[in-house]
Amino acid sequence: MDIKLLPAGSKCLVDANILLYHIAGSSSECKDFLRRVAKNEIEGQVTTVIIAEVLHRQMLIEAVGKGLITPSKALKKLKDDPTIIPKLSDYVTQVEKLLKLPLAVIEIRAADIARSHAIRRDYGLFVNDSINVAAAERVGITDVVTHDGDFKRVPSMTAWDPSDI
Numbered sequence: 679m680d681i682k683l684l685p686a687g688s689k690c691l692v693d694a695n696i697l698l699y700h701i702a703g704s705s706s707e708c709k710d711f712l713r714r715v716a717k718n719e720i721e722g723q724v725t726t727v728i729i730a731e732v733l734h735r736q737m738l739i740e741a742v743g744k745g746l747i748t749p750s751k752a753l754k755k756l757k758d759d760p761t762i763i764p765k766l767s768d769y770v771t772q773v774e775k776l777l778k779l780p781l782a783v784i785e786i787r788a789a790d791i792a793r794s795h796a797i798r799r800d801y802g803l804f805v806n807d808s809i810n811v812a813a814a815e816r817v818g819i820t821d822v823v824t825h826d827g828d829f830k831r832v833p834s835m836t837a838w839d840p841s842d843i
Contacts, residue, residue: 684821688821691814693822694731697776699843707843718780721780723782724782725814739769740769793816811829820834822836
């Protein structure tokens with residue numbers, strides 16, 4: 679479904695990729711969506727897993743952007759030289775700024791992990807996505823704003839997708 683058509687008053691899970699596109703400035707539709715969240719027109723929620731994903735990816739992007747590592751095998755290079763990590767801080771500032779939006783944070787519970795196994799088996803999702811779906815189900819969320827077509831395989835979820843990516 680088109681992200682621009684998400685009805686006002688919707689309660690939705692905001693996937694990591696939407697936040698990453700917003701930070702990168704690569705999607706005006708993601709920016710517009712988050713403006714709607716900021717105005718409380720839409721209730722956006724993220725899981726602790728989503729926050730961790732955004733932090734992780736932004737850390738790598740910052741290290742590459744500052745020329746501290748090259749893009750090829752960036753994670754391995756950062757692991758091989760952990761002295762680079764203390765030199766990085768922009769990624770934290772970016773995520774802290776996002777968390778000033780009225781995004782509710784859903785904490786992951788052991789029951790979400792247990793439920794995620796069946797979700798992976800039934801719908802072929804990766805681990806983090808299946809945990810996020812389990813947590814969303816637990817709190818009654820049926821809409822997910824994402825640029826990940828895998829969520830469309832989950833019949834209980836409606837995926838809302840930006841079209842400008």
